[in-house]
Amino acid sequence: MFSNSDKKEPCCIKLGRPKDKHKQAAILEAAAKLIVEKGFDNTSMDLVAKEAGVSKQTVYSHFKNKETLFKEAVGYYSDTVLEFDSIISCEHTSVEEELTMFATAFVNLTMSPPSMAVCKLITGPSKDAKKLAKIFYEAGPMVCKKNLTQLLDAWKNKGKLNINNTHLAVSQFISLLLGEDHYLTTLGLKTTTTDKEKAEHVKNSVAAFLKIYS
Numbered sequence: 615m616f617s618n619s620d621k622k623e624p625c626c627i628k629l630g631r632p633k634d635k636h637k638q639a640a641i642l643e644a645a646a647k648l649i650v651e652k653g654f655d656n657t658s659m660d661l662v663a664k665e666a667g668v669s670k671q672t673v674y675s676h677f678k679n680k681e682t683l684f685k686e687a688v689g690y691y692s693d694t695v696l697e698f699d700s701i702i703s704c705e706h707t708s709v710e711e712e713l714t715m716f717a718t719a720f721v722n723l724t725m726s727p728p729s730m731a732v733c734k735l736i737t738g739p740s741k742d743a744k745k746l747a748k749i750f751y752e753a754g755p756m757v758c759k760k761n762l763t764q765l766l767d768a769w770k771n772k773g774k775l776n777i778n779n780t781h782l783a784v785s786q787f788i789s790l791l792l793g794e795d796h797y798l799t800t801l802g803l804k805t806t807t808t809d810k811e812k813a814e815h816v817k818n819s820v821a822a823f824l825k826i827y828s
Contacts, residue, residue, distance in 0.1 A: 638676050640666040642690040645683050650731040654684060655740050681749060688732070688753040695723040698761045709774045709828070710820060713787075716765060717816040720758065720791050725799065725807055733800055759784050775827045783827060790819040 644665035648657040659680060663670040677683040696719045701712060723729055736747040762784050769775045777783045793815055798804035 637666070637668055637672060639690070641668065641673055641676055641683070642687045645687040646691050646728060649684065649687065649735070650728050653735060653738075653740065654680070654742060654746055659683075681745070684746065685749045685753045688750055689757065691728060692723060692754050692758065695719060695726065696758065696761070701765070709769050710824060712765065712769075713820045713823065714816060716762065717787075717791055717820055718812070720788075721812050721816055724792065724796055725812065730799060755788075759788065762787065777827050783823075786826070787819070787823050790822055791816070793819070 641662060645657070645662050648661055648665055652661075657680070659673050660670055662683065663673045666673070673683075677686060696716075698716075698719075701715045701719070707715075732750060736743055736750050740746065763780050766775060766777060766780055766783055766787075770777045770780065795804060795807045795811065795815065799807065
C-alpha cells in the first residue's frame with residue numbers, strides 16, 4: 615500500500631507508460647495494409663489491433679480514432695518510401711543528383727500499389743471520401759511539397775538554382791514527375807511501369823526542370 619507521501623496525483627497516474635515506438639510502427643503498418651486491402655469503411659480498430667498483434671486499448675493509446683490513424687499511416691508510408699532526411703543530408707551531391715534522388719523516390723511512392731489503392735479509396739463511393747481526401751492531401755502531398763520547397767530553397771540560396779517563385783517551381787516539378795504513366799495507371803489503363811521506364815521518366819523530368827531553373 616502507498617503511504618500518504620507515496621501517493622501520486624491523478625494526473626500523474628493518467629499519463630501511464632511512454633508509448634512503445636515499435637508497437638506504434640506495427641499499428642501503422644497494419645493500418646496501411648488493411649485500409650489498402652479492405653478500404654477505410656471496412657477497417658476497424660479491432661482489425662488493426664489483431665493485424666498488429668496488440669490490444670485494442672494499445673491502438674487507442676496511440677491513436678484517438680480511425681481518421682487520426684489513417685493520417686498517421688499515410689505520413690508513415692510516405693516517410694518510409696521517400697526517406698527525405700537521407701536526401702537533404704547529402705552535402706557532397708550536385709543539384710541534379712539530389713533532384714534525381716528525390717524524383718526517383720517520389721515516382722516510386724506515387725506509382726506504388728498502396729498509393730494507387732489510396733487514390734481509388736479517396737475518389738471512391740465511401741461516405742467519408744471527401745474527408746479522407748483532405749486528410750490524405752495534408753499528410754502526404756502537402757508534406758512532400760514542403761520537403762521539396764526546402765530542398766529547392768537550399769539550392770537557390772547557394773546560387774545553384776534561379777528561382778523567383780518556389781511555390782510555382784515545386785508545382786511544376788511535381789507535375790512533371792506525375793506524368794502520363796501515373797495518369798494512365800490511376801485510370802486503370804496501365805497496370806505496370808518498369809524500373810527502366812521510371813528511370814527514363816525521372817531523367818527527362820529533372821533535365822526539363824533544370825533547363826528552366828538552372
